Structure formats: structure tokens, C-alpha cells
Amino acid sequence: xxxxxxxxxxGFAGEARPTLATLRALHRRHVLSVSxxxxxxxxxxxxxxDVEAAYEKIVTRRRGGWCYEQNGLFGWALSEIGLGVTRVAxxxxxxxxxxAAEANHLTLLVDIPGADDGPWLADVGFGGSMLEPIPLRExxxxxxxxxxxxxxxxxxxxxxxxxxxxxxxxxxxxxRAGNEQTLARKCRALQSDPDSTFVTTLVVQGRTPETHxxxxxxxxxxxxxxxxxxxxxxxxxxxxxxxxxxxxxxIPEAADLWPRLLERHxxxxxxxxxx
Numbered sequence: 001x002x003x004x005x006x007x008x009x010x011g012f013a014g015e016a017r018p019t020l021a022t023l024r025a026l027h028r029r030h031v032l033s034v035s036x037x038x039x040x041x042x043x044x045x046x047x048x049x050d051v052e053a054a055y056e057k058i059v060t061r062r063r064g065g066w067c068y069e070q071n072g073l074f075g076w077a078l079s080e081i082g083l084g085v086t087r088v089a090x091x092x093x094x095x096x097x098x099x100a101a102e103a104n105h106l107t108l109l110v111d112i113p114g115a116d117d118g119p120w121l122a123d124v125g126f127g128g129s130m131l132e133p134i135p136l137r138e139x140x141x142x143x144x145x146x147x148x149x150x151x152x153x154x155x156x157x158x159x160x161x162x163x164x165x166x167x168x169x170x171x172x173x174x175x176r177a178g179n180e181q182t183l184a185r186k187c188r189a190l191q192s193d194p195d196s197t198f199v200t201t202l203v204v205q206g207r208t209p210e211t212h213x214x215x216x217x218x219x220x221x222x223x224x225x226x227x228x229x230x231x232x233x234x235x236x237x238x239x240x241x242x243x244x245x246x247x248x249x250x251i252p253e254a255a256d257l258w259p260r261l262l263e264r265h266x267x268x269x270x271x272x273x274x275x
Contacts, residue, residue: 001051001052001055001059001076003016003077003080003081005059005060006055006059006073006077007026007077009033009034009058009059009062010026010029010030010032010033010034011029011032011033012025012026012029016081017081017082018081018082018083018112018113019112020112020115020120022081022083023078023083023110023112023120023122023133024132024133026074026077026078026081027074027122027124027130027131027132027133028131028132030070030074030124031124031128031130031131031207032131032207032208032209033248034058034064034065034070034124035064035128035204035205035206035247035248035249036064036065036066036070036125036126036127036128036203036204036205036206037063037064037065037066037203037204037205037247037249038066038198038202038203038204039063039202039204039243039249039251039254039257041066041190041191041198041199042202042254042257043253043254043256043257046188046191047065047066047068047069047187047191048068048184048187048188049068049072049106049180049183049184049187050072051072051073051075051076053069054068054069054070054072054073055073055076057069058070058073059073062248062250063249063251064204064206064247064249065125066125066198067105067106067107067123067125067126068106068125068183068187069125070124070125071087071106071107071108071122071123071124071125072087072106074108074122074124074125075087075108078108078110078122082113083110083111083112083113084110084111084112084113084118084119085108085109085110085111086108086109086110086111086119086175086176086177087106087108087177087178087180087183088106088107088108088109088173088174088175088176088177088178089102089103089105089106089173089178089179089182089183089186090103090104090105090106090107090160090171090172090173090178091103091104091105091171091172091173092104092105092126092169092170092171093169093170093171094170094171094172095170102182102186103178103179103182103183103185103186104186104190105125105126105171106125106178106183107121107122107123107125107126107160107171107173108121108122108123109121109122109136109175110122110133117135118135118136119136119175120133120134120135120136121133121134121135121136121150121158121160123160126160126162126169126171127203127205127214128205128206128207128212129143129146129148129162129164129169129212130143130146130148130160130162131143131207131209134148134149134150136150136158136175137150138150138151138152144209144210144225145164145165145210145211145212145223145224145225146162146163146164146212147162147163148160148161148162148163149161153172156174156175157172157173157174158172158173158174158175159171159172160172160173164212164223164228165228166228200264201216201217201264202215202216202217202218202257202261203215203216204243204247204249205247206246206247206248210224210225211223211224213246213247215233215242215243215246215247217261217264217265217268218232218233218239218261218262218265219231219232219233219265220232220233220242220246232265235258236255236258237255239254239255239257239258239261240252240254240255
């Protein structure tokens with residue numbers, strides 16, 4: 001794995017030094033350059049928490065990835081630069097999923113050498129709401145079109161939350177290194193459990209400095225500071241074009257997913273209660 005190739009992939013042209021300014025710049029460039037996506041899960045291609053596999057996928061093949069891949073690769077790059085990185089096992093949306101949420105998300109705590117204002121929560125794998133790292137303390141930040149922040153839950157656990165103006169998503173974590181075996185098991189489970197959202201739903205998300213695009217199934221939602229606009233994709237060709245034009249992903253084989261995506265979409269519409 002070559003750090004220079006990763007930096008080129010995310011469009012970072014400066015000097016990569018172990019400073020807060022570099023951390024912020026790298027975080028922003030990664031989020032703006034690499035889409036969150038679970039296309040391989042939908043295509044039933046096995047994924048792992050292996051950083052070399054994430055490098056080959058994201059850097060060499062210019063794909064996106066989910067949290068285990070993106071935060072894994074980002075953490076590796078930060079370590080190569082000389083920043084202190086702790087891989088943390090987090091629980092996404094525990095309120096809905098209970099203890100089954102444990103380790104369903106990989107996030108990062110980053111320490112700056114010689115600085116006394118850390119650690120910093122860095123996360124390029126939660127779908128793109130967090131543009132830059134935030135300090136590990138109770139706070140709120142405007143990362144348009146989102147509001148993000150941290151709450152302290154108790155003496156040990158924290159909760160990251162993101163709000164898009166209508167709904168909130170979150171993950172909670174203890175500020176310590178996660179168990180790598182637990183992370184690996186959960187990574188396998190999320191791509192094999194028939195009840196896993198990643199198995200039941202195509203999810204692709206990407207960012208610009210002030211907007212966010214999310215494809216869930218065949219519904220594309222664009223969020224700006226002023227409004228949210230949705231449209232339903234119309235065909236397999238539309239799917240491939242959207243992946244390319246909106247998310248910078250060249251995955252022509254994703255066309256094979258269209259019949260299943262359309263069937264799921266129609267089933268969800270039929271299951272909605274009438275008003």
C-alpha cells in the first residue's frame with residue numbers, strides 16, 4: 001500500500017504532516033471524494049475488515065465502501081502520517097436495534113502528537129454527514145446540510161448524532177480500542193443476516209461541501225441546506241448512470257440488481273398504510 005496513491009485518490013495535494021490541520025484537510029477530502037456504498041453486499045461479494053482489501057478496492061479500483069473499509073483505510077493513512085489512531089467499535093442506532101447494534105460501526109479516535117486538546121472523533125464511513133473531525137467533548141457543529149455533535153451518555157460512553165432537519169441518526173461508543181474479532185464477526189454478519197439493512201437495502205451516499213445525496217433502493221434523495229428533493233429511478237440504465245454521475249462509481253454489473261431492487265420497492269409501497 002502506498003500513501004501517495006491514497007492521497008492522490010482523495011485529491012490531497014499538500015504536505016501530509018501529523019497536525020490537526022492535516023487531519024481536517026484529509027478528512028474533508030476523503031468524504032468529498034469517496035462514496036459510501038454497499039453494492040458488493042448487494043452483489044453477494046464477501047467483504048472483510050482487512051485494510052489491504054479496502055485499499056485495493058477504494059484506491060486501486062476507485063470504488064467506495066462502508067464503514068469497515070473506509071474508516072479502516074483512513075485510519076491506516078493517518079497512522080502512516082504519524083497521527084495516533086484508535087479503532088473504536090461503535091453501535092449505530094442502538095435505540096432501534098438494542099445490543100445487537102454492538103460493533104455494527106467502526107469509527108476512529110485520533111490524537112495529535114504533542115497536542116493536549118484531543119482526542120478527535122474522525123469518521124469518513126457513516127455516510128458523509130461529518131465533513132471534518134470533531135473534538136471528543138459535548139458540542140454541536142454545522143456541517144451543512146447537517147447538524148452534528150456529541151453527547152456524553154455516562155462516564156464511559158459517548159453518542160455521536162447527526163440531524164438533517166427532519167430526522168436524527170446516531171451511534172454510541174466507549175472511547176477505547178474495539179475488539180478486532182468482534183468487529184470482524186459483525187462485519188460478516190451484516191452482509192449475511194437476512195434482517196441486516198445492508199442485505200435488504202442498496203445504500204449509496206455521497207457529498208459536496210454543502211449538499212448530500214443518498215440512494216436507498218431506487219429512491220434518490222438530494223439534501224441541501226434549503227430543501228430535500230427525491231426522485232425514483234426508472235430503469236437499470238438509470239441506476240448505472242446515477243451511480244456514475246452522482247456518486248462517481250463505475251459499477252456496470254450493478255444493473256443485475258435492478259429486478260430485485262424494483263421488486264423490493266414495490267413491496268414497500270404496497271406495505272405502506274393508506275391514509
